Structure formats: C-alpha cells, structure tokens
Amino acid sequence: MRYDFDKVIDRHQTNSVKWDMNLVNFDREDVLDLWVADMDFPAPEPVVEAIRKRAEHPIYGYTFPPDSLYEAIIGWLERRYGWRVKKDWIVFTAGVVNGLYSAVEAYSHPGDEIIVQPPVYYPFFSAVKNTGRQLLYNHLAFDGRRYLMDFAGLKALFEARTSFPARTPRVKALILCSPHNPVGRVWSPEELTTLGRVCVDNGCVLLSDEIHCDLLMKGARHTVTAGLSEEIARTTVTFMSASKTFNLAGLSTSFAVIPDDRLRRRYVEARNGHNSGNLFGFVALEAAFRHGDDYLAQLREYLNGNLEYFLDFIARRIPRLKVVRPEGTYLAWVDCRGLGLGPLELQRFMREEARLALDDGFAFGPGGEGFQRVNLACPRPLLKEALERLEKAVKGL
Ligand SMILES: Cc1ncc(COP(=O)(O)O)c(C=O)c1O
Incomplete structure (x- = not known):
C-alpha cells in the first residue's frame, strides 16, 4: 500500500511526550515540536492490524515471546544485514535504555569506568552515572x-589506565551509538573493526546501540558491529528495536543480541527477573519485522526528501546555520554557532523567538554546545512551518 507521510495527524491529547508536555519541557505551549526521536507518522498498517486483532481477545495476562517472534527477528537481521543470529542469543528488554542499564550493571561494578563518545544520546551518561559508575569521555572529532572517532585518544585512554604503575583495568565497557545520535554518522566497517579490535585487546565489553540502524539516508549502509568477526561478536552486546523504525516507542519492547554465553548469562542474571517487553510490543515487533519492508522503503524515501528540503532551505534562506548532513537517523545536527549566542541564549532563542521545541546540543555532552538537534520525521508541511519560524526569528536577531 502507499503511505501518505504528508498527512498531518493531530497528536494532541494522546499523552504524547513529544506534543503534550510543552509547558513542562519548554515553558510554553505554542512551540512546534521537532525534538524527541519519535515520528509523527502512523505505524505500518500490518502492525496496527496485528495489535487490533490481539486486542480483541480480552485477556492481557503475562505473555512470553513466541517462536514466531524469534523467527521474525532472525529473518529481518539476515535479510537486511546479512547477520545470522541464533535464537538463544536474543534477550528481550523493555526498551534499549532499560537494556543499557542492565548491561552496565552486568559488566561492571560501582566505581568502574565506562567510555562514551560525546556528543551522544544523553541517557548513555545517566546509565553510567545513575548506577554509580564513572564516565570516561572519548570525544568525537x-x-x-x-x-570521526578518535582512535588515538581511545587507545591513550586505555593505556593510561593499564600502564605503570600497574593497576587493574577499570574500563569495563564502551557504549557505541551506531548510527550515531545526534551527529548522524553511519560508521564504516573499517571504523567499527578498529573500534572492535581496541575493545577486544583491552577486555572491554562493547555495548552497541544500533536502534537507528534501519534509518539510513541515500548511499548509506549499516554495518552490524558484531557481524564483523567472531572475536568482536564475543565481546559485543547489540541493542536493537523496531521502535524508531516503525514508531513504536510507547510499546517499550526491544531486544539485545548476545552471542557469547558468558556475557549473556551475566546480562540475564543482572536483569534479575525484570520485566522485558510486553504483549502488544511482541505482536507489533513481529508484524513489523515480517511485513514492514515496504513501509520502511517508503519511509526512507520520504525522510530523504525531508532532509534535502531542510538542507536546501537552510543553505538558501538561513545561511548563518550549518547542517551536519546525517548519513543515518532522522535527526539533523545543526551548527548554530554562527548566531553568536551562548548555550542558554540559544535555548531561549529557539523557544521564545523561533517558537520551536528542539533538543539543545549541550544536553548531548561536551562538543554539543552551540548546536541544536532537529527531528525531521514529520510531515513536510510541519517542517516547512518550522523552517519559516526559524528564518523569521533569525532575521529578527
Ligand atoms: C541511540 C538511542 N538509543 C536508545 C533510544 C531509546 O530507546 P528506548 O525507547 O527503546 O529505550 C533512543 C531514542 O531516541 C536513541 O536515540
């Protein structure tokens, strides 16, 4: 079927985090929401239909993931990424962030160090800090x-922690964002191989968040880190989900793929019986991975169109801003330093003058100051309205 992504669907009063919390998050109601990574598009029809059908049975008790769901995941990963995974490797989690917390607890102790590469998706910081671990930054260049990833800096970080006077290595894990939110990089096989080798050499678990892997701009190809070699697979925990690709985040269902038995056992033990996914999440994930290829092809086409529209508008009409062209994700990372505003002035400017709800660059850690993240996954009429608001505000500066 043909999806009409141009159609604006009113999401107000659906308890939408994106649309119904403006006063709480942005101190005013009238901002246009292009922030949190949630799309303003309906889920694929086969997903809606599968949920509707299951909802007709009126008992929603404890439910386990059926074999057919594992098959759908295995099929999707092989079909789209040539990655062959075994059923036993798959562990369900109630969202990727939830899974990251469990992984941090499984592979480190309080006081241990975990590397992240800012500017990066900010819950990575809280997953480390809230569990009493130490954050180590390997800044992107x-x-x-x-x-680009700074491999010299990364090796130096490990060396500084293991060289004389000898100390027990305290770096236990590195959290990778692949593709990278917010800067939009789709890492190449060479980059990921280098990263994987550094982790292998240093006994460091690689927590690879690949939630955005299906959302690729023209010309980009996603490489599954754990698919690069057996050695890298043995030290990698991969997090994936249908939630970004098919707009299902409210169903809180995702999964980790952990090929190594020992790592998997530790992860499962750390979860200690925690909830992992839900009935409608399982139904939706299976339908999406079985029947979602056509939707995804159309969605990618539309998102590419939005990106080109956005790039062209800014280049021609707001040239004081510079967009870092994303290779993947539906997020644009916009360099606003040409406006000459400090981080808090820029925040105020976007809310009060442009009346836009965006994500402040500084929230993504060091290197994010002066940037704003814009969510392009909305009908083009909304994107146009947002850009016109922005143009007018910049002209008034
Ligand atoms: C890189 C990344 N990981 C995880 C998430 C959130 O995943 P979940 O809702 O499954 O916790 C997001 C959402 O924006 C994200 O961008």
Missing part, C-alpha cells in the same frame, strides 16, 4: 563537515 569534528572536521567541520563530519564527525
């Missing part, structure tokens, strides 16, 4: 056009 920005060459003015795109971001």
Whole structure:
C-alpha cells in the first residue's frame, strides 16, 4: 500500500511526550515540536492490524515471546544485514535504555569506568552515572563537515589506565551509538573493526546501540558491529528495536543480541527477573519485522526528501546555520554557532523567538554546545512551518 507521510495527524491529547508536555519541557505551549526521536507518522498498517486483532481477545495476562517472534527477528537481521543470529542469543528488554542499564550493571561494578563518545544520546551518561559508575569521555572529532572517532585518544585512554604503575583495568565497557545520535554518522566497517579490535585487546565489553540502524539516508549502509568477526561478536552486546523504525516507542519492547554465553548469562542474571517487553510490543515487533519492508522503503524515501528540503532551505534562506548532513537517523545536527549566542541564549532563542521545541546540543555532552538537534520525521508541511519560524526569528536577531 502507499503511505501518505504528508498527512498531518493531530497528536494532541494522546499523552504524547513529544506534543503534550510543552509547558513542562519548554515553558510554553505554542512551540512546534521537532525534538524527541519519535515520528509523527502512523505505524505500518500490518502492525496496527496485528495489535487490533490481539486486542480483541480480552485477556492481557503475562505473555512470553513466541517462536514466531524469534523467527521474525532472525529473518529481518539476515535479510537486511546479512547477520545470522541464533535464537538463544536474543534477550528481550523493555526498551534499549532499560537494556543499557542492565548491561552496565552486568559488566561492571560501582566505581568502574565506562567510555562514551560525546556528543551522544544523553541517557548513555545517566546509565553510567545513575548506577554509580564513572564516565570516561572519548570525544568525537569534528572536521567541520563530519564527525570521526578518535582512535588515538581511545587507545591513550586505555593505556593510561593499564600502564605503570600497574593497576587493574577499570574500563569495563564502551557504549557505541551506531548510527550515531545526534551527529548522524553511519560508521564504516573499517571504523567499527578498529573500534572492535581496541575493545577486544583491552577486555572491554562493547555495548552497541544500533536502534537507528534501519534509518539510513541515500548511499548509506549499516554495518552490524558484531557481524564483523567472531572475536568482536564475543565481546559485543547489540541493542536493537523496531521502535524508531516503525514508531513504536510507547510499546517499550526491544531486544539485545548476545552471542557469547558468558556475557549473556551475566546480562540475564543482572536483569534479575525484570520485566522485558510486553504483549502488544511482541505482536507489533513481529508484524513489523515480517511485513514492514515496504513501509520502511517508503519511509526512507520520504525522510530523504525531508532532509534535502531542510538542507536546501537552510543553505538558501538561513545561511548563518550549518547542517551536519546525517548519513543515518532522522535527526539533523545543526551548527548554530554562527548566531553568536551562548548555550542558554540559544535555548531561549529557539523557544521564545523561533517558537520551536528542539533538543539543545549541550544536553548531548561536551562538543554539543552551540548546536541544536532537529527531528525531521514529520510531515513536510510541519517542517516547512518550522523552517519559516526559524528564518523569521533569525532575521529578527
Ligand atoms: C541511540 C538511542 N538509543 C536508545 C533510544 C531509546 O530507546 P528506548 O525507547 O527503546 O529505550 C533512543 C531514542 O531516541 C536513541 O536515540
């Protein structure tokens, strides 16, 4: 079927975190919401239909993930990424962030160090800090056009922690964002191999958050880190979900793929019986991975169109802003330093002058100051309205 992503659907009064919390999050009602990574598009029809059908049975008791769901996941990963996984490797979690917390607890002790690469999705920081671990930064390098991982810096971090005077290595894990939110990089096989090898060499567990892997802009190809070699797979925990791709985040269902028995056992033990997914989440995930290819193809086409529209508008009409062209995700990372505003002035400007609800760059950690993250996954008429608001506000500066 043909999906009409141009259609604006009113989401107000659906308890939408994105649309119904403006006063709480942005101190005013009239901002246009292009923030949190949640799309303003309906889920694929086969997903809606599968949920409707299951909802007709009026008992919603404790439910386990059926074999057919595992098969759907295995099929999706092989079909789309050539990654062959075994059923036993899959562990369900109530969301990727929930899974990351469990992984941090499984592979480290309070006081241990965990590496993240800012600017990056900010719950990575809280998953480390809220569990009493120490954050170590390996800053991404920005060459003015795109971001790169700093491998020399990463090796130096490990060396500084293991060289004379000898100390027990305290770096237990590295959290990778692949594709990278907010800077939009789709890491190459070479970059991921180098990263994986550094982790293998240093006995560091690689927590690879690949939630955005299906959302690729033209020309980009996602590489599953754990698919690179057996050695890298043995030290990697991969987090995936249908929640970004098919707009199902409210169903709180995702999964981890853990090929190594020992790592998997530790992860399952750390979960200690925690809830992991839900009945409608399982139904939706299975329908999405079985029947979602056509929706995804159309969605990617539309998101590419939104990106081109956004890039063109800003280049022609708001040239004081510079967009870092994303290779993946539906998020644009916009360099607003040309406006000459401090981080809090920029925040105020976007809310009060442009009347836009965006994500402040500084929330993504060091290197994010002066940037704003814009969610492009909305009908084009909304994107146009947002850009016109922004143009007018910038002209008035
Ligand atoms: C990189 C990344 N990981 C995880 C999440 C959230 O996943 P979940 O809702 O499954 O916890 C997001 C949502 O924006 C994200 O961008």
